[in-house]
Amino acid sequence: MSLLSPQLIETGDLTIATLTGSRQERLFHAIRDKIVGSLWPMGGKLPSTRKLADELSLSRNTVTAAYEQLVAEGYIESRLGSGFYVSVDLPEHYLTAQPPRADRKPPAAAQALDLNAPFAPGVPDLAAFPAAKWQSLLQRHAGRQSLMGNQDLQGLAVLRQALSDYLATSRSVHCNPDRIIITAGAQQALSLALLATLRRDDRILMEQPGYTQMRKIIDWQGYQLQALSIQPYQGLDVHAVLSSESEALYLTPSNQYPMGTTLNTEQRLKLIDWAVQGKRWIIEDDYDSEFQFAHRPYTCLQGLAGQMGCDDQILYVGSFSKVMFNSLRLGYLVVPESLVERCLMIKDALTGDTQAHTQAALADFIQEGDLLRHIRKMRRLYKDKHHLMLDAISRFFGDQVEVISQPAGLHITLRWQGGISEDDWAQQAEAAGIMLRPMSYYEHPAHRTRDWQGAVLGFGNVASDAIDPLIARLATLFHRQL
Ligand SMILES: Cc1ncc(COP(=O)(O)O)c(C=O)c1O
Structure with a gap:
């Protein structure tokens, strides 16, 4: 301790006015x-x-x-x-x-804000969700003691039964409740699918650009990612798959994420044959299958294969994030019977069982017809919003950008050549409080071959009357650089 007199602290600039709390x-x-x-x-x-x-x-x-x-x-x-x-x-x-x-702001709060900014991809219309009904279903089950102890690792039987009926009728999935595993979102289902089928260093074909979270798991687990380049309007090159020796293929055949292409039945049949003949795995992520605006959705690969009695190589993945809301964190994996036990062993090791009260509420939501009603209502709403997006983009951009995604899902994919770079535009949009996802976000740096710029705009959670002013704002930023 110093023997000199201590320095007196100057408190003249001490203020509590800008802080919160007592x-x-x-x-x-x-x-x-x-x-x-x-x-x-x-x-x-x-x-x-x-x-x-x-x-x-x-x-x-x-x-x-x-x-x-x-x-x-x-x-x-x-x-x-x-x-x-x-x-x-x-x-x-x-x-x-x-x-x-x-x-x-603390980092977590700042991040939460960005994740749900206007045009954030993959966020459904949260205001249109029947929240009161959902709340009453949660309340119905909240006090049930039987849901408070340890639960079936595979998911509540009542939910698997409801889901099995729903998937069979709406997506022609070939399944029964024993082949369904309830997961924490599609993301956990994808991890289980990979861990159950592949060994380290195995090869897996994946669309590029593609779903970033899947790429992360593939890299993390040490599998070899083999890129399947997705070209605007053409989608997946089926011949590239047919000539491949990869152990597995991961794909989003209903609405390729993020390029918005789809695979027709003939292409689907060829891929099934490739898997069956070579004893290879297909992990089918049926992303956005519920929201097709121009035509009826194609039967999923798993269902097609099931009709032919050869679905032993296909794992089917789905999510409630887009048809209900993101933070529900419920998804599912439908696997061949031979893989059920292995998947459950892995789920047991990773996380154990899944939150039971929300599963029970979801089972009722499906059984009482609310899910189908909500999906039908949302299909109409998203179709209208999609139309408003196309209209606004054409008025504010003319032919300077091109919409390359099909009329489906919750987002629109743009491409352009010349002018502002996608990263600059995304940064400027962020400064204006708007999320514009650059195409580079969806690509593995090692597999980047594009000679055009691109971006994704999620319109699911943008109010219809906000679309015009937001697109106008983006157009101002875009044109500043021309
Ligand atoms: C291609 C794809 N699959 C699945 C999901 C859904 O994942 P989760 O159910 O984990 O929210 C997403 C979410 O954005 C996605 O983009």
């Missing part, structure tokens, strides 16, 4: 920020509680309580009969860090 909390944070930001030196003497209370027009009790908390957390120390002193000496590398600003 006065005591705000004062605690204001002082802590000064100390952590190294603006108040180690050993510096704080003003007495009475003096600071006068300076800040606070009660003395408030200041005393804030000081006590600072003492308790070790930021300052109390020396008997002498006063309070800064007792934190931060290591050098903290001293160069930016002092935290009172108004800076």
